[in-house]
Amino acid sequence: MNRMIKLTLVALTAAMILGGGSSQAQELYLNGFVEGLWSGGLDDRNPTDRDYPAAETRLQLRAESYGDNAEVFAKVDFIQDGFDSTSYDWELREAYLKFRLPIDIDFKIGRQILTWGTGDLLFINDVFAKDYQSFFIGRQDEYLKAPQTAMRAEWFTKAGTFSLIAIPDFEPNILPTGDRLSFYNPMNVDIVGSSGYMAPVEPDNSFDNAEIAFRYSRSVKGFNVAGYAYRGFYKEPRAVRMIDSTTSELYFPRLNVYGASLRGQVAGGILWLEGGYYDSRKDQYGDEYSIENSSTKAFIGFERQVASDFTGNIQFQAEMMSSYDNYEKSYDGYVAMMNMMQPGAPVTPKTDETRTLITSRWTKQLASQTVTLSLFGFYSPSDEDAYIRFSTAYKYTDELSLMVGGNIFEGKNPQTMFGQFDHNDNLYVKVNYGF
Amino acid sequence: MKKIIITLAIFILASVAGYSVINAQTDAAEIMQKSHMAYFYAADDGVADVTMKIINKKGKERIREFTMLRIDLVEGGEQKYYTYFKKPSDVSRLTFMVWKNPNASDNRWIYVPAVDLVKQISADDKNSSFVGSDFTYEDVSGRHWSEDSHRLISESETLDGKETYLVSSTPVEKYKGFAEKKTWIDKTSFLPLKEEYYNDKGKLVRVFTSDKIETIDGIETVTQRTMENVKKKQHTTIYFNEISYNTGLTDDIFTERYLKTPPRKYIK
Numbered sequence: 164m165n166r167m168i169k170l171t172l173v174a175l176t177a178a179m180i181l182g183g184g185s186s187q188a189q190e191l192y193l194n195g196f197v198e199g200l201w202s203g204g205l206d207d208r209n210p211t212d213r214d215y216p217a218a219e220t221r222l223q224l225r226a227e228s229y230g231d232n233a234e235v236f237a238k239v240d241f242i243q244d245g246f247d248s249t250s251y252d253w254e255l256r257e258a259y260l261k262f263r264l265p266i267d268i269d270f271k272i273g274r275q276i277l278t279w280g281t282g283d284l285l286f287i288n289d290v291f292a293k294d295y296q297s298f299f300i301g302r303q304d305e306y307l308k309a310p311q312t313a314m315r316a317e318w319f320t321k322a323g324t325f326s327l328i329a330i331p332d333f334e335p336n337i338l339p340t341g342d343r344l345s346f347y348n349p350m351n352v353d354i355v356g357s358s359g360y361m362a363p364v365e366p367d368n369s370f371d372n373a374e375i376a377f378r379y380s381r382s383v384k385g386f387n388v389a390g391y392a393y394r395g396f397y398k399e400p401r402a403v404r405m406i407d408s409t410t411s412e413l414y415f416p417r418l419n420v421y422g423a424s425l426r427g428q429v430a431g432g433i434l435w436l437e438g439g440y441y442d443s444r445k446d447q448y449g450d451e452y453s454i455e456n457s458s459t460k461a462f463i464g465f466e467r468q469v470a471s472d473f474t475g476n477i478q479f480q481a482e483m484m485s486s487y488d489n490y491e492k493s494y495d496g497y498v499a500m501m502n503m504m505q506p507g508a509p510v511t512p513k514t515d516e517t518r519t520l521i522t523s524r525w526t527k528q529l530a531s532q533t534v535t536l537s538l539f540g541f542y543s544p545s546d547e548d549a550y551i552r553f554s555t556a557y558k559y560t561d562e563l564s565l566m567v568g569g570n571i572f573e574g575k576n577p578q579t580m581f582g583q584f585d586h587n588d589n590l591y592v593k594v595n596y597g598f
Numbered sequence: 599m600k601k602i603i604i605t606l607a608i609f610i611l612a613s614v615a616g617y618s619v620i621n622a623q624t625d626a627a628e629i630m631q632k633s634h635m636a637y638f639y640a641a642d643d644g645v646a647d648v649t650m651k652i653i654n655k656k657g658k659e660r661i662r663e664f665t666m667l668r669i670d671l672v673e674g675g676e677q678k679y680y681t682y683f684k685k686p687s688d689v690s691r692l693t694f695m696v697w698k699n700p701n702a703s704d705n706r707w708i709y710v711p712a713v714d715l716v717k718q719i720s721a722d723d724k725n726s727s728f729v730g731s732d733f734t735y736e737d738v739s740g741r742h743w744s745e746d747s748h749r750l751i752s753e754s755e756t757l758d759g760k761e762t763y764l765v766s767s768t769p770v771e772k773y774k775g776f777a778e779k780k781t782w783i784d785k786t787s788f789l790p791l792k793e794e795y796y797n798d799k800g801k802l803v804r805v806f807t808s809d810k811i812e813t814i815d816g817i818e819t820v821t822q823r824t825m826e827n828v829k830k831k832q833h834t835t836i837y838f839n840e841i842s843y844n845t846g847l848t849d850d851i852f853t854e855r856y857l858k859t860p861p862r863k864y865i866k
Binding site: 317324385533561 | 652654658660661685686687688690691703705710712713714715718719720721722723725726727729730731732830832853854855858859862863
């Protein structure tokens with residue numbers, strides 16, 4: 164946190180210097196919201212610490228100041244967590260300096276939300292940190308994107324836009340830890356609460372461990388076409404290693420991603436297509452059971468308005484593991500080893516070579532767009548699991564809004580993406596006052 | 599002989615009548631074209647600070663504040679619009695861009711700052727409400743005059759002391775926005791003073807009025823306009839607080855770069 168504060172101060176100072184030459188008086192714009200969120204679990208069998216995944220009050224403050232060629236922006240959340248004994252926390256979600264060089268390069272430096280790619284809640288080339296815990300318990304959709312401290316440079320040319328992002332400190336995805344949400348632990352071969360949670364070990368902060376992401380994008384015949392490259396780490400602990408003969412630790416293995424996307428107008432709607440190759444650098448042959456194999460992923464989506472204020476979309480995603488033969492062999496080796504250590508004990512099932520996923524979103528607005536009904540469904544035919552998000556939001560005034568919604572998980576098996584969250588079904592109520 | 603004379607007389611009368619119908623149609627189309635140009639294509643570009651008030655039947659008021667930039671690439675044709683939202687708080691800093699193609703579907707992009715996401719969005723339905731108001735996207739950026747056939751109903755109506763042309767327009771292709779539109783057009787400025795929208799049952803559904811006209815940089819401009827939804831008993835008034843024309847806006851401002859970082863020279 165200390166580091167972030169320093170960064171903010173540097174950004175603010177730089178902005179004042181940069182903005183100093185501007186003819187306008189520097190004004191500070193302030194706004195934000197207060198929000199109460201109560202989320203209740205629907206399943207008594209859930210092995211979590213909390214019966215209700217969220218009971219919190221949040222104050223968000225946003226401050227902005229700008230000159231002709233530079234701007235500073237900060238967004239801070241103060242959270243009062245009402246679970247058990249009341250506790251307080253804060254999070255610096257954004258604190259950046261944006262400035263422009265005369266050679267058509269825009270810089271954005273500091274704490275920021277990073278996004279690219281074409282999917283609707285599906286990500287291939289967007290390798291930036293996500294907060295799935297927030298996403299699953301009813302917080303606003305924007306909380307799915309976790310902030311990162313980064314430097315972004317974008318160079319705008321006639322031949323296209325070149326974007327380069329450097330992230331010095333690795334930040335992982337925020338996943339269920341058993342406290343608010345239960346999850347599947349392959350060691351336990353079961354869905355676990357916080358007792359089954361093992362904190363993964365993050366890569367050291369070193370120059371070589373900095374994440375680098377690159378994108379080139381341009382418009383071709385009305386379509387936005389982009390190519391991507393990334394060098395960094397899996398954002399989820401997809402590997403395990405032994406530290407001594409009895410203890411092991413989870414870690415984030417090396418990952419490179421290469422991909423491309425396309426998005427544009429087709430048949431009165433929007434069509435998008437994205438693909439990428441996940442190159443697991445430390446398991447090139449896929450024969451290392453303890454490290455995730457490389458894989459190829461692609462999705463296609465289409466969205467259109469079906470009536471006034473009524474929009475629907477559908478996406479189809481497929482994901483294929485590389486070197487599946489080697490994975491099977493290494494899996495068999497793992498099973499043999501486990502049988503030797505604990506004869507007869509259950510072993511986590513083998514992963515399929517191909518995973519398929521269908522998603523669909525439907526949004527209907529009513530009463531002059533003051534009421535929004537939203538439904539988003541994920542269904543995987545290969546994993547036989549599903550996840551449904553639904554909500555109804557009502558804007559009572561421009562400032563005051565009320566939302567009720569829910570997250571429902573279903574799965575035939577506990578080891579699948581959504582199946583592991585089967586006990587986490589929840590309903591929530593949210594009241595928001597913006598100012 | 600008598601028969602011939604009668605036939606001839608009928609023929610002449612019919613031709614005259616037919617000619618005047620055609621003439622009235624071309625006149626009406628020309629008036630609508632001039633009106634469209636005066637209202638949607640004033641100068642080569644424009645910057646406006648806008649306040650929008652949506653007032654429902656209970657008198658409850660919702661307010662949107664935004665800055666709108668416009669550039670005309672082809673007079674009467676291609677245009678680009680850029681909107682930067684200031685209020686309400688939940689949409690502040692959000693930007694929105696439209697590339698208007700009168701002969702094809704528009705392109706629309708939205709930038710959501712909270713997730714740093716630029717997204718091209720579906721623009722098929724030009725008849726949907728603009729930010730929850732009684733104005734549609736089409737009311738904001740204009741429906742091309744060639745999409746309707748026009749008929750001059752009267753040249754002698756006055757509205758608020760102004761002489762007007764009264765034109766009736768019907769969509770060439772079936773359109774859910776309206777079945778008939780009546781427009782009162784000021785004879786000197788060619789600005790629309792009033793519009794009435796009727797549905798396919800001939801029922802009045804929406805009424806547009808130009809509430810205030812001011813001369814800005816030598817151009818007559820509607821600076822306050824209202825759209826009333828008759829059925830919902832709700833109306834929306836748009837106030838143009840500050841307008842400037844021919845500001846020197848360039849085409850490159852209407853791109854992803856400026857969607858992400860607003861051009862502060864124009865947007866305060």
